[in-house]
Amino acid sequence: xxxxxxxxxxxxxxxxxxxxxxxxxxxxxxxxxxxxxxxxxxxxxxxxxxxxxxxxxxxxxxxxxxxxxxxxxxxxxxxxxxxxxxxxxxxxxxxxxxxxxxxxxxxxxxxxxxxxxxxxxxxxxxxxxxxxxxxxxxxxxxxxxxxxxxxxxxxxxxxxxxxxxxxxxxxxxxxxxxxxxxxxxxxxxxxxxxxxxxxxxxxxxxxxxxxxxxxxxxxxxxxxxxxxxxxxxxxxxxxxxxxxxxxxxxxxxxxxxxxxxxxxxxxxxxxxxxxxxxxxxxxxxxxxxxxxxxxxxxxxxxxxxxxxxxxxxxxxxxxxxxxxxxxxxxxxxxxxxxxxxxxxxxxxxxxxxxxxxxxxxxxxxxxxxxxxxxxxxxxxxxxxxxxxxxxxxxxxxxxxxxxxxxxxxxxxxxxxxxxxxxxxxxxxxxxxxxxxxxxxxxxxxxxxxxxxxxxxxxxxxxxxxxxxxxxxxxxxxxxxxxxxxxxxxxxxxxxxxxxxxxxxxxxxxxxxxxxxxxxxxxxxxxxxxxxxxxxxxxxxxxxxxxxxxxxxxx
RNA sequence: UGGGUCGUCGCCAAGCGGUAAGGCACGGGGUUUUGAUCUCCGCAUACCAAGGUUCGAAUCCUUGCGACCCAGCCA
Numbered sequence: 086x087x088x089x090x091x092x093x094x095x096x097x098x099x100x101x102x103x104x105x106x107x108x109x110x111x112x113x114x115x116x117x118x119x120x121x122x123x124x125x126x127x128x129x130x131x132x133x134x135x136x137x138x139x140x141x142x143x144x145x146x147x148x149x150x151x152x153x154x155x156x157x158x159x160x161x162x163x164x165x166x167x168x169x170x171x172x173x174x175x176x177x178x179x180x181x182x183x184x185x186x187x188x189x190x191x192x193x194x195x196x197x198x199x200x201x202x203x204x205x206x207x208x209x210x211x212x213x214x215x216x217x218x219x220x221x222x223x224x225x226x227x228x229x230x231x232x233x234x235x236x237x238x239x240x241x242x243x244x245x246x247x248x249x250x251x252x253x254x255x256x257x258x259x260x261x262x263x264x265x266x267x268x269x270x271x272x273x274x275x276x277x278x279x280x281x282x283x284x285x286x287x288x289x290x291x292x293x294x295x296x297x298x299x300x301x302x303x304x305x306x307x308x309x310x311x312x313x314x315x316x317x318x319x320x321x322x323x324x325x326x327x328x329x330x331x332x333x334x335x336x337x338x339x340x341x342x343x344x345x346x347x348x349x350x351x352x353x354x355x356x357x358x359x360x361x362x363x364x365x366x367x368x369x370x371x372x373x374x375x376x377x378x379x380x381x382x383x384x385x386x387x388x389x390x391x392x393x394x395x396x397x398x399x400x401x402x403x404x405x406x407x408x409x410x411x412x413x414x415x416x417x418x419x420x421x422x423x424x425x426x427x428x429x430x431x432x433x434x435x436x437x438x439x440x441x442x443x444x445x446x447x448x449x450x451x452x453x454x455x456x457x458x459x460x461x462x463x464x465x466x467x468x469x470x471x472x473x474x475x476x477x478x479x480x481x482x483x484x485x486x487x488x489x490x491x492x493x494x495x496x497x498x499x500x501x502x503x504x505x506x507x508x509x510x511x512x513x514x515x516x517x518x519x520x521x522x523x524x525x526x527x528x529x530x531x532x533x534x535x536x537x538x539x540x541x542x543x544x545x546x547x548x549x550x551x552x553x554x555x556x557x558x559x560x561x562x563x564x565x566x567x568x569x570x571x572x573x574x575x576x577x578x579x580x581x582x583x584x585x586x587x588x589x590x591x592x593x594x595x596x597x598x599x600x601x602x603x604x605x606x607x608x609x610x611x612x613x614x615x616x617x618x619x620x621x622x623x624x625x626x627x628x629x630x631x632x633x634x635x636x637x638x639x
Numbered sequence: 640u641g642g643g644u645c646g647u648c649g650c651c652a653a654g655c656g657g658u659a660a661g662g663c664a665c666g667g668g669g670u671u672u673u674g675a676u677c678u679c680c681g682c683a684u685a686c687c688a689a690g691g692u693u694c695g696a697a698u699c700c701u702u703g704c705g706a707c708c709c710a711g712c713c714a
Contacts, residue, residue, distance in 0.1 A: 095654095096652090122714050156713095156714080160714090213711080213712050216712075222710060224642095255712065257712095270709055276711085279712040297712075318644070322708070344644085351650085399652095400651060400652090401662090403645090405644095405646075409651065409663095410649090410651080410664070412664060415663095416662090417663095423675075457671085457673075458676065500673065502672090529672095531672090540674095607675080608673045609673095632674090634674070634675085635674060636674045
């Protein structure tokens with residue numbers, strides 16, 4: 086049993102916080118935030134950040150805000166806002182406050198005016214291309230813009246008129262006056278406001294100028310009293326700017342930005358652009374396609390919040406760029422589902438078995454436990470009759486070495502039922518096996534046969550009592566560990582990422598399967614009812630993950 | 640080649656000068672009416688490399704080497 090959720094290991098961020106607490110920094114408070122931009126669906130990489138920020142806050146009796154970093158209305162929408170709130174809640178977290186960077190637009194504007202007054206920001210009329218050219222390169226310093234020496238009065242006037250909508254989009258930009266020769270590109274007079282006549286999902290048309298990330302994020306953190314601003318490694322170079330802004334506008338508090346390595350999971354991509362492309366070009370069936378690494382996709386596939394949280398704790402937290410193997414995620418979901426999923430039987434590719442010595446119209450209501458190790462999970466009734474269906478794979482005319490399922494003349498246990506023996510193979514004109522004629526040993530219900538041992542146990546359903554169902558077998562979406570490395574990631578989409586089986590039969594009890602339940606279809610994997618596509622009485626199950634399989638095949 | 644960051648087992652990851660935790664994966668044994676679960680055992684004389692300091696170095700110093708990030712009016 087996992088103790089991970091209860092006894093988290095040490096990591097460098099917890100060490101920093103412990104140290105801050107020891108020195109009574111921030112009056113012993115811990116306040117974090119999860120700051121997504123509402124321009125896409127949350128994915129497994131965000132889950133790492135969510136678990137970190139909300140987890141840290143909970144652990145230290147602190148607070149964690151959900152803050153939408155909504156400073157670029159061109160890409161943002163309310164649909165994303167809603168999906169993000171849903172996903173964070175589903176993962177099991179409650180935000181202390183729901184915030185928006187757009188709530189701070191007025192304050193942000195005032196601080197910008199202050200910077201101008203301090204001679205630390207100026208309105209630049211250079212075009213985007215010119216600014217790029219003036220910025221210099223990684224090894225050469227940049228050149229100062231001619232507008233850098235504009236007077237404070239003129240800057241104030243121009244910035245006020247930018248806000249008033251007197252200029253065209255892109256005509257002017259407000260820049261911080263820092264150092265065009267800085268070896269850190271972010272400090273070469275970064276733009277902090279641009280003119281953009283775009284309708285904002287929250288502020289409507291109130292603004293035609295929008296603040297940039299670097300300027301907005303640190304001030305938003307300060308306004309919320311964030312103590313530890315956790316972000317990913319690529320923002321390391323931005324920290325001097327983060328600190329510069331807060332120092333210069335003189336916010337009442339100064340949060341500490343700490344960077345950690347983002348999650349990289351083998352066989353998946355998390356680029357919003359590419360995820361969007363998969364959806365738009367219909368390589369998958371929507372943002373919640375079970376093959377997607379989105380929270381919505383994982384949810385629809387049958388993943389549990391607990392398993393995802395456990396995963397995020399297990400993978401650790403460092404500043405090292407690293408790749409997590411799929412096996413870790415699979416282990417986490419199997420661990421949870423093994424413990425909590427109800428057992429049931431489903432036959433994916435049915436093979437008819439007629440039990441010749443079983444009475445024609447007899448039906449036995451067998452009682453089978455819902456979990457072999459947890460009697461408290463109860464029992465269910467599984468009807469048994471003369472004709473049952475077994476998995477085609479569980480019979481072999483020419484068995485491979487070590488095969489312990491059904492063979493001609495051999496015996497096998499029908500799980501929770503009797504031992505049967507295969508007496509005859511019935512084939513059609515083309516030589517395909519159409520059914521097996523078997524006999525059962527009436528003295529093997531709930532006990533082992535006398536004088537011989539039957540090693541194999543296979544699953545089955547009663548033909549007349551089972552329900553037809555569609556099973557969707559999902560596999561990894563990509564066939565290489567790092568699709569981002571490919572010239573075109575679409576070329577490495579796994580052609581077998583989805584296998585739809587339409588002739589499956591599931592046991593009687595699954596006729597009333599609950600979409601909130603998780604099931605282990607014994608010997609085949611963990612499944613859940615697809616609530617959306619099962620509407621109208623059809624039974625559609627999604628495979629969350631296979632069972633571990635240590636049977637070595639050649 | 641300017642700046643920033645990082646190198647401990649196949650993959651993660653502890654370690655913070657006192658003689659290499661743990662997890663996943665993998666290999667093997669046992670239990671089992673799921674080839675599942677459970678359980679037991681094995682799995683780095685060695686920490687990117689080379690020097691140095693020290694009674695003692697993965698931990699300190701020096702010099703190399705390798706990887707990642709940065710030149711959006713994106714976040």
